[in-house]
Amino acid sequence: MRKFEKSVKLNNVCYDIRGPVMDEANRMIARGEEILKLNIGNPAPFGFKAPDELLNIMQNNLPKTEGYSDSKGIITAREAIKKYDEKKNIPNVSIDDIYTGNGVSELITLSMQGLLDYGDEILVPSPDYPLWTASVTLAGGTAVHYICDEQAGWYPDVKDIERKITPRTKGIVVINPNNPTGALYPTDILEEIVKLARLHDLIIFADEIYDRLVMDGKKHTSIASLAPDLVCITFNGLSKSHLIAGYRVGWMSISGDKSNASGYIEGIKLLSSMRLCSNVPAQSLIAPALDMLEETEKLVAPGGRVYEQRECIVNLLKDIPGVSVVKPEAAFYCFPKLDIEKFNIHDDERFALDVLRKKKILFTHGGGFHYETPDHFRIVYLPEISVLEEAGHKLADFLADYRQLD
16 A cells, blocks of 8 residues: 555656646647747757768668567677776676666666665655656655755755765665756766765666766766776666657666675566567667767757757846856756746746746746756757747746736
């Protein structure tokens, strides 16, 4: 019965991000109204296309990928991932430590189901990518949210992490680069998290799906590279960096000292086998894609589309009275803040609904990312600059005289 209660809680979690605001947007669309969707990180609707060479490779491989593969994935894909992990200095990863999945989302859920019993706790950032909280809850565990500090560039508050570790804590989730804030964590912060994980014998779950979408000449450090003596599970994929979100191709690598995690790893193997295998045609893209990073690098360099769209949206937001934003260094999201007193904000979901109804722009409110203070929302800056400019002007017009009613 208590596990059933946890599944009810999961429904509430999903409701936060897919509930009233999305329902209203769908009703408006059904009435023929045109909605600008700045709520989901899906490149395809905004004119982004995967490299033609990659698509040709998949097409040519289709006749060879009609059957099931090994449950962990085809050898060529896992060999390419191993090589990529070595490039990122992720230690002690063999072919057998790598699992492909139908996107990272499937593997996150699998990793939690293999680990958690009722009452176990996982430390998850706030704000978070909400699938992490949902997957922890679905597996019978409890997501304990630690603070990412906006005043410190949205970096994790290591002292808050330490305060929230209990005898029930099994692991810590680190989303770097971060969704929804776009923050890129410095090495010293990652090292402090590793120290806590080492002290309390925690598994590190590293969500690094945006590690190739880093701007301003910055470099991404994989936290697993700093923890050769710990069990780390690193998640990555091609959906964002290679613009093929619908193909559902991701992977996870188990690194470090696995000597005391044999039972957990056996559980992961079993769960992987139960779903037979991941999308085999998409797996055929992993090896060539990881040798094909030039197009991604162009997107995030000055003059590249993602870089210039980031510059555009940050400047637009900074020009709106009562709005502030920490400039993102990676991914394609920003997480602006509203002045609570100026706008009398006390319900961020109502704010998102009001903008949707009056300006036909769809944002995700901060509460959808388990951020408690009702004064943030996430913008996906994937549309072209002309569209972002129009959206920015509409938002400024909306906020010019906006105050929530008590």
